[in-house]
Amino acid sequence: MPNNKKILIIEDEIDLCLLLKDYFLRKNYEVMVSHTLNEGKALLVSGMPNILFLDNNLPDGTGWSAAPAIAKDFPNLFIVLISAFHPSMPQMPPNAKYSALEKPISFTDLDKQFSNF
Numbered sequence: 001m002p003n004n005k006k007i008l009i010i011e012d013e014i015d016l017c018l019l020l021k022d023y024f025l026r027k028n029y030e031v032m033v034s035h036t037l038n039e040g041k042a043l044l045v046s047g048m049p050n051i052l053f054l055d056n057n058l059p060d061g062t063g064w065s066a067a068p069a070i071a072k073d074f075p076n077l078f079i080v081l082i083s084a085f086h087p088s089m090p091q092m093p094p095n096a097k098y099s100a101l102e103k104p105i106s107f108t109d110l111d112k113q114f115s116n117f
Helices: 014-026 037-047 063-073 107-114
Strands: 006-010 030-034 051-055 078-083 097-102
Touching (some): 006 037, 014 107, 037 063, 051 063, 063 078, 097 107
Parallel strands (some): 006 030, 006 051
16 A cells, blocks of 8 residues: 655665665655766656655765755755765755664664654
């Protein structure tokens, strides 16, 4: 039974994308995947996801530096910033809905974070 929630994963690590996509599909989310920031931004507009997983180091830019503008343009979007390299948190807009997860990401962390969605 679909839950009508959409997730967009912007991540260049293909294995992580496959794991996250499989995990969320089993939980009845609709999942879109992009391996570049530019393609992901286009999917934000066309796919209108509820949740965004945004990696920092992408082939065409840093996701975390794009996060404040994304949060401003999509105020209802919940952004999950992901990285293995402990970057500084971006200065997000005051009403932004976001969190950060450190790689490697555990399914336990995902269950805790998304039990309310």
